[in-house]
Amino acid sequence: MKALQMISSVSLIGLIFLCLAWELWLAPVRPGGSWLVLKTLPLLVPLMGILKGRRYTYQWAPMLLLFYFSEGVMRAWSDSGLSAQLGLAEVVLSVVFFFAAIYYAKFSAPSRQASPHQV
Known part of the structure; x- marks a missing residue:
């Protein structure tokens, strides 16, 4: 569970920094x-x-990230050079976040938690 939370956190923060750097300085x-x-x-x-x-x-957050996935696919496909590479990085980060977050939500469900009666 901690690994999924860490992966989700790192990929979301990475996506935030990527979007800032992309639109302010890189391309x-x-x-x-x-x-x-x-x-x-x-x-x-x-x-x-x-x-x-x-x-x-x-x-709910993985649904929000689908917009960034879509933008990354479109920019990787239609742009060239650094902008296309940044679009591909956006796709990778959004996919990593998506899967880490949905699996965290799945495995943290109350029905998945071990009860004291189970051995």
């Missing part, structure tokens, strides 16, 4: 940065719940 849509950096803000909403291991956050 912004416009030179000097663009308003597209605001796409990072929705990633901050589940951050505290993920870091604290709140099961409910692990249940």
Whole structure:
């Protein structure tokens, strides 16, 4: 469980930093940065719940990350150079988060917890 929580946390934080760096310095849509950096803000909403291991956050946050997966696929396919590579990195981070989070939510279900009567 701790490993899944760590993987989820690291991939979400990595995605936050990737989106910031991408749109501000590495390959912004416009030179000097663009308003597209605001796409990072929705990633901050589940951050505290993920870091604290709140099961409910692990249940809904993977659906949010599907938008970033879609953007990464589209930018990896349509852009070229560094922007395409960053799109591929976005895809990888969102897939890692997605699977780590859904498995954390699955394995942390109350019905999966060992009861004191079980041996």
